[in-house]
Amino acid sequence: MEDHPGGARVVRAYGYPGAVTFPVVGMVGGGQLARMTHEAGIPLGIRFKLLSDTPQDSAAQVVSDVVIGDYRDLATLRAFAQGCDVITFDHEHVPTEHLRVLEADGIPVRPGPEALVHAQDKGVMRAKLDAIGVPCPRHRIVDDPADVERFATEGDGFPVVLKTVRGGYDGKGVWVVRSPAEAADAFRAGVPVLAEEKVDFVRELAANVVRSPHGQAVSYPVVESVQVDGVCDTVIAPAPGLSPDLSAHAQQLALKIAKELGVVGHLAVELFETRDGRVLVNELAMRPHNSGHWTQDGAVTSQFANHVRAVLDLPLGDPRPRAPWTVMANVLGGDYPDMYSAYLHCMARDPQLKIHMYGKDVKPGRKVGHVNTYGDDLADVRERASHAAGYLRGTITE
Numbered sequence: 001m002e003d004h005p006g007g008a009r010v011v012r013a014y015g016y017p018g019a020v021t022f023p024v025v026g027m028v029g030g031g032q033l034a035r036m037t038h039e040a041g042i043p044l045g046i047r048f049k050l051l052s053d054t055p056q057d058s059a060a061q062v063v064s065d066v067v068i069g070d071y072r073d074l075a076t077l078r079a080f081a082q083g084c085d086v087i088t089f090d091h092e093h094v095p096t097e098h099l100r101v102l103e104a105d106g107i108p109v110r111p112g113p114e115a116l117v118h119a120q121d122k123g124v125m126r127a128k129l130d131a132i133g134v135p136c137p138r139h140r141i142v143d144d145p146a147d148v149e150r151f152a153t154e155g156d157g158f159p160v161v162l163k164t165v166r167g168g169y170d171g172k173g174v175w176v177v178r179s180p181a182e183a184a185d186a187f188r189a190g191v192p193v194l195a196e197e198k199v200d201f202v203r204e205l206a207a208n209v210v211r212s213p214h215g216q217a218v219s220y221p222v223v224e225s226v227q228v229d230g231v232c233d234t235v236i237a238p239a240p241g242l243s244p245d246l247s248a249h250a251q252q253l254a255l256k257i258a259k260e261l262g263v264v265g266h267l268a269v270e271l272f273e274t275r276d277g278r279v280l281v282n283e284l285a286m287r288p289h290n291s292g293h294w295t296q297d298g299a300v301t302s303q304f305a306n307h308v309r310a311v312l313d314l315p316l317g318d319p320r321p322r323a324p325w326t327v328m329a330n331v332l333g334g335d336y337p338d339m340y341s342a343y344l345h346c347m348a349r350d351p352q353l354k355i356h357m358y359g360k361d362v363k364p365g366r367k368v369g370h371v372n373t374y375g376d377d378l379a380d381v382r383e384r385a386s387h388a389a390g391y392l393r394g395t396i397t398e
Contacts, residue, residue, distance in 0.1 A: 022044075022045045022046060022047060023046060023047070023085035023086065023312055024046075024047045024048070024049055024083060024084050024085050025041065025046055025047070025048050025049070025084065025085065025086055025088060025308065025311065025312070026048075026049045026050075026051070026080060026081055026084030026085075026086065026087045026088070027048055027049070027050050027051070027059070027063075027088055027089070027090060028051045028071050028077070028080075028087060028088070028089045028090070028091075028094055029051070029052070029059075029071065029089055029090035029091045029093075030050055030051070030052025030053060030054070030057030030058060030059040030060045030066075030090070031057060031058050031059065031090050031091065031358075032058045032059070032090075032358040032360075032367070033090035033091075033287060033288045033304075034050060034052075034058070034059035034063075034090035035058045035059040035061075035062055035063075035358060035359070036288065036293075036296070036304050036356070037088075037090065037288060037304045037307060037308060038050075038059060038062060038063050039062075039304065040302055040304035040305040040307075040308055041305075041308045044305075044308065044309075044314075046308055046312070047065070048063050048065065049063075049065045049066075049067070049080070049083065049084055050063040050065065050066045050067065051067050051069055051071055051076070051077070051080045052066055052067070052068055052069075053068070053070070053071075054068065055068060058358045058359050058360055059090070061359045062359070067079075067080050071093070071094050072093075072094070072095060072098075074095075074098050074101060077094070077098050077101075077102060078101065078102065078105060081102050081105065081107045084107065085108070085312070086107075086108045086109075086110055086311050086312060087099075087102060087107055087108065087109045087110070088109075088110050088111075088265060088287075088307070088311045089111075089116075089286075089287055090287055090288070091287065092116060092119045092120045092285070092286060092287065093120070093167075094116075096113045096116065096117050096120065097113075099112065099113035099116065100113050108311075110213070110264040110265050110310070110311040111262075111263050111264050111265050111286045112262065112264065114262060115261045115262045115263045115264070115286060116286055118261050118284060118286075119284045119285055119286045119287075120166060121165050121166055122163055122164075122165045122166070122194050122283075123141055123165040123192055123194055124165075125284055126139050126194065128260075128261065129257070129281055132256070132257075132260045134253060134256070134257060134281055135253075135278060135279065135280050135281065136280055136281050137161075137196045137197045137199050137272070137280050137282070138155055138196065138197040139194060139195060139196040139197070140194075140195060141165075141192055141193065141194055141195075142162070142193055142194070142195040144187060145180040145181070145183040145184055145187070146180060147195075148160065148162065148177065148180055148183040148195055149180045149183075151195045155197050156197065158177065158178045158179060159176050159177060159178045159198045160176075160177060160195050160196065160197060160198055161174065161175070161176055161177075161195070161196045161197070161198050162174070162175045162176075162177055162183060162186040162193050162194070162195055162196075163175075163186075163193070163194045163196065164186065164189055164191050164192070164193060164194075165191060165192045165193070165194050166191055167189075167191070172230075173189075174230065176198060199272045199274060199280060200274065200275055201272035201273055201274050201275070201280075202273045202274065202275055203224055203226075203239075203273050204224070204225045204226075204227060204270065204271065204272060204273070204282070205222055205223065205224055205225065205239055205242070205250060205270075205271040205272075205273050205279065206222070206223050206225050206235070206268055206269065206270050206271065206289070206291035206292075207219070207220075207222050207250045207251055207253065207254035207268075207269045207271060208220040208223070208254070208266065208267070208268050208269075208289065208291060208292045208295075208303060209251070209254045209255050209258050209266075209267050209269075210265065210266050210267070210303065210306040210307060210309075210310050210316055210319075211255075211258040211259070211263050211264060211265070211267065211310060212264065212309070212310045212313050212314075212316060213264050213310075213313045214313060215259070216315070216316050217255055217258060217259070217316070218306065218316045218317075218318075218319045219251040219254065219255055219319060220237075220292065220295060220299060220303070220319045221237055221238035221239075221247070221319075221321055222238060222239050222242060222247045222250045222251060222271075223235050223236060223237040223238060223239055223291055223294065224236040224239035224240060224242075225270070225290075225291050231330070231332075231365075231367075232290045232291065232330060233329065233330055234327065234328065234329050234330070234382075234385065234386070235290070235291050235293065235294050235327070235328040235329075236325070236326075236327050236378070236382070237294045237295075237298055237321060237325070237326045237327070237328075238321070238325075240378060242273075246273070246277065246279065249279065250269075250271055250279050253269065253271075253279065253281070254267060254269040257269060257281075257284070263286055264310055264311060265286060265287065265307050265310045265311050266286070266287060266288050266289065266292065266303050266306065266307040266310070267284065267285070267286055268284070268285040268287075268289030268291055268292060269281060269283075269284060270282040270283040270284070270285070270291070287307070288303045288304050288307050289303070290330070290367075290370075293328045293356070293370050293372070294326045294327070294328040294372055295319070296354070296356065296372060297322075297326065297354040297372040297374060298321055298322055298323060298326030298328075298372060298374050299318075299319055299320065299321055299322060299326075300317065300318035300319065300320050300321075300322060301316070301317025301318050301319060305317055306319065322374065323374035323375060323376070324375070324376050324378075325374060325375060325376070325377070325378045325381045326372060326373070326374040326381070327372070327373050327374070327378075327381045327382050327384075327385040328370055328371070328372050328385065329370060329371050329373075329385040329386055329388065329389035330367055330369075330370050330389065331357070331367070331368055331369040331370055331371060331389050331392045331393060332364075332365055332366065332367060332368065332389075332393055333360075333362040333363045333364050333365060333366040333367075333368050333393070334362075334364055334393040334394045334395060335364065335394060336362075336393065336394025337362040339357070339362060339368070339369075339392050339393075342391055342392050342394075343355065343392075345391055346371075346387075346388045346391055346392060349387070349388075350373070350384050350387075350388065352373065352374070352375070352384075353371060353372075353373060353384065353388050354371065354372040354373070355369065355371050355388070355392075356369055356370050356371070356372070357369035369392070370389075371385055371388040371389050371392070372385070373385040373388070
């Protein structure tokens with residue numbers, strides 16, 4: 001520590017030339033993932049700047065420095081990036097070419113465009129995973145319904161799964177088709193279509209890892225992800241009954257993908273556990289992910305806190321679980337809009353319950369929050385999560 005000519009004291013730490021200031025993280029996207037990532041940065045003293053579509057977006061309600069604008073507009077992105085020490089995202093939809101411009105401007109983008117394109121384009125992802133030897137469902141790009149039929153006959157026949165290579169999420173942009181006639185809808189969007197075998201799987205799993213720019217990486221326990229109508233309903237951590245060998249294999253696959261693709265930040269690898277004891281990669285997400293929400297209350301360091309650490313190249317935190325079991329249940333909007341009054345019942349019934357709401361208007365089927373429960377008995381933990389989510393939605397009334 002030394003005196004400054006103006007009378008202030010300047011702390012010199014770790015070789016820095018002057019006063020150490022806390023960095024500004026620029027977050028593109030104003031949804032609930034940005035909201036919870038911002039929350040995780042508060043104890044670290046990290047400042048956030050947000051590019052949001054509207055002032056009503058989930059994160060825009062809580063971040064103090066908000067820019068309202070269109071992330072697809074390059075001029076808006078470049079102006080937003082000024083004053084940010086790093087740019088990261090709560091979705092994968094920013095045009096790849098725009099991110100390359102930001103990098104050329106000298107702005108660190110994490111994950112960078114060369115990594116993020118694998119989460120943006122399913123065709124690019126599948127080609128890369130094939131090249132590095134990661135097991136995937138049988139697949140190829142198809143041109144039209146007749147080509148879908150050819151793809152089906154090359155394997156076990158119909159049904160097959162069709163996905164638009166860009167833009168789909170939560171079951172959107174995905175079709176399970178049983179004939180060439182059913183395949184027509186997938187081609188109406190005018191974007192390339194990926195055909196995949198319909199995997200005969202036991203359940204869906206997710207392996208969540210975080211990687212920093214200098215290559216430090218941590219892996220969370222592999223979880224089971226229960227889907228309802230293409231939307232994540234419940235996550236169980238760790239996945240019940242998963243063999244230690246298959247769990248370790250899934251974690252190693254996720255760490256390999258993060259390294260080979262150059263991911264910086266959080267990577268979620270969604271997996272199928274097949275009936276013959278394998279795992280196949282279904283999807284990738286390079287941001288905090290629904291399958292990692294349990295870590296807010298169930299892990300020593302949450303996915304959100306480790307994402308912040310990673311994009312700033314800080315040492316990563318401990319990913320180990322705090323309890324034998326943690327269950328996350330999504331709270332979906334229903335026909336009962338007054339969720340606030342439902343807190344009384346849920347909190348009184350289960351004082352250990354953790355409720356996380358996103359500040360969204362309640363609409364049927366919309367993700368408006370989630371609950372986390374934890375403990376030693378899996379059946380009890382699952383029942384508590386299910387009851388709370390159902391009561392908040394209004395499907396349970398007692």
